Amino acid sequence: MPRRNARVGKSVRASVSLEPSLYQTLSALARQKKVSTAWVLRDAAEKYVADQWPLLGATAKGSRG
Numbered sequence: 001m002p003r004r005n006a007r008v009g010k011s012v013r014a015s016v017s018l019e020p021s022l023y024q025t026l027s028a029l030a031r032q033k034k035v036s037t038a039w040v041l042r043d044a045a046e047k048y049v050a051d052q053w054p055l056l057g058a059t060a061k062g063s064r065g
Contacts, residue, residue: 016041 018026023037030037 026040027037030040033040
């Protein structure tokens with residue numbers, strides 16, 4: 001059976017623990033944007049990296065395919 005998400009082969013799975021209130025806020029943002037909570041977390045991580053290391057952030061974001 002084919003994979004539902006084409007990015008699976010190109011991505012690394014990570015597990016994080018969040019405070020319940022933070023997770024609820026992220027979930028609410030995701031609902032408002034009509035995206036998944038995982039998408040919100042990936043977007044936030046990319047923005048954090050770009051803010052901390054601007055050259056690395058541009059390279060990492062551009063390599064997403």
